[in-house]
Amino acid sequence: MRPFNQQFTLRGIIVGLIGCIIVTASSVYMALKLGALPWPIFFVVLFALFSLRLIARMGRKTNINEANVSATMMSAGAMVAGGLAFTIPAIYILQPNADLPLTTVMLCAICGVALGCVGTALFRQHFIVKSKLPYPIGTGAAQTLKAANAGGRSAILLFASALIAGLVAVARDLFVALPQMLLSWVRIPGVSFGIICSPMALAMGFLIGPLAALVWVLGGLIGDFGIVVGGTQIGLWGLEDASGIKMSLGIGVMIGCGVGLIVKTLLGVRKTGLPAQKPAPVPESFTESAPGGTTESAPAVSVSRAPTVAPIAAPAEDTIGTLAAPAENTAAADIVAGVKSIATIETAPAEDTIGTPGAPFRILRTRWALVVAVAVLLTLGLTGTISPPAAILLVALVWLAMVMSAQCTGQAGLNPMEVFGIIVLLVIALFAQVGGVEALLVAAITTVACGFVGDMTNDFKAGHILNTNPKAQWLAECIGGFIGAAIGALVLAALVAAYGPEAFGPDKPFVAAQATAVAAMIGSIPSLPAFLIGLAAGLVLYVLKAPVITLGLGIYLPFSLSLTVAVGALVYLIVRWISPRWSAGEEPTVIASGLLAGESITGVIMALMAVSAGLGSL
DSSP states (O other): OOOGGGTSOHHHHHHHHHHHHHHHHHHHHHHHHHSOEEOSHHHHHHHHHHHHHHHHTTSSOOOHHHHHHHHHHHHHHHHHHHHHHTTTHHHHHHOTTOOOOHHHHHHHHHHHHHHHHHHHHHHHIIIIIISOOOOHHHHHHHHHHHHHTTOSHHHHHHHHHHHHHHHHHIIIIISOOSOSEETTTOOBTTBOOSEEOOHHHHHHHHHHHHHHHHHHHHHHIIIIIIIIIIHHHTTSSOHHHHHHHHHHHHHHHHHHHHHHHHHHHHHTOOOOSSOOOOOBOOOSOEEEEOGGGOEEEEOOOOBOOOOOEETTOOOOOOOOGGGOOOSSOOHHHHHHHHHHHHHHTTTOOOOOSSSSTTSOOOSSOTHHHHHHHHHHHHHHHHHTSSOHHHHHHHHHHHHHHHHHHHHHHHHHSOOOHHHHHHHHHHHHHHHSOOOHHHHHHHHHHHHHHHHHHHHHHHHHHHHHHHTOOHHHHHHHHHHHHHHHHHHHHHHHHHHHHHHOTTOBSTTSSBOOHHHHHHHHHHSOOSOHHHHHHHHHHHHHHHHTTOSOTTHHHHHHSOHHHHHHHHHHHHHHHHHHHHOHHHHTSSHHHHHHHHHHHHHHHHHHHHHHHHHHHHHHTO
16 A cells, blocks of 8 residues: 555645535535535546546645545535535524524534544444445445546546536526526426526536336326316316425425435345446556556456445445445344444454554544534533533534435435435424424534445445555545535625525525425425325335336426436437447546536525625625
């Protein structure tokens, strides 16, 4: 293994920080705009590798581990941003005039990151080394990085597609040279019909694949044409009631699927309903720049075409034979062992490719769990953010939530972090008096911590495959996490300032699907029977392996978004039919990632411009 100082480098940190700011800002926008958040790991490993290669032309050559550590820093802020975007807007949905200081939002994000940092350090040995969970997203990212290391064509495609998406967003939103929606002339009462002029939404459909998109559209047909159009036409309810039933049913299915995922994990079910994508062929060997100008060759590797979306993405089966999940049914035991590992990781022997064979690689001593827990309690208590009883329960329960997050991410490639936030919120509400805003801050801290753990364990899995130093990765993730906490809070505040606190919710500029679901657990659900039906249906169907991950999103979100995602999946089918060999490679995924990043980054820049213009006019 390369020395630490060849993996954790100054230039890698600089590239990582730049990437972290970009990815975090775009992730806030993307999560609010689409109601979903792609795993950033595929984008960042390519961005880090290509950036470091460019810098390396002026000095010492880079290596795949340096790129992996830099990418780890980049991705850290994305799920922190997701944790904020999935919860904080719920406050504005319930109380548009709420006085929510930026410092409070930032403090909650920092507390979540602090808990996540300790959790990932202590859980790594169990989940990555001992349990050998497949972590399909982390595995796929490692193989993508290996394959991309063989050539630089992907860099051109990545930045070109991002530029095109950015130009489309500018033409559409700034110069109004493009329509917001195609087919908008079709008028259906209560239904948003059309195809959104959004490269980001099309790329989303391309990445999640035909089956997930089909289920998404099916949900839209059930919600908009079944409940809204059909129900009102036969006189079962009025148009306003139909919208409430549609929203309640969709939220119920979304939460039911999240609970079903947890149930399946506890029962030890390894496979989920959506099929894996086929691995892409890559060259028979790859050449990696090593210190001193030498090269290293490795056998052929498979590029995972696993969808990169969380929490709605379909998991991919582990295509790397030596990394497959163990044959025994150990999921329930893993949950318990993960918690116990906090106290036993320092002495429990386990094989690892890092350090002395047969000895565990220790990142932190377990006493730090107590130190950070006390620090979080004191911070929340002294600032008055959360009452002491609720804070104590939060710090205790968040460990269980983080273990479930690491387990779900490892086995299924999914991380329903807002569901974990809702669960902790509801449990605390049973034992402590919490107000509406306070309860949502509890959910925000939990969701940030769980998102951070899911991202970090994916990164650890990729690092384990690439033989990257875990401590270098962990330090990079911690830096990126705290930077992401600040950037995520700032971007969210900028969006609120630019678009107003009433911009969140169905048929609003930002659909904020997860935040609406969280708000529904605090405020009033428009139709409790529809919510309970959806909850039961989502749970049962998911446990029975039905591919219903995107069904609730389709029911809940505007039909125009569902249709646009379906068009993106149709493009995927056409491309695969016209050029099956090209579509099986990494380039289509690179292009889609660039489209996602380009529009979302441009959207954040335009929002910041709007805020600056508003401040300048004061």
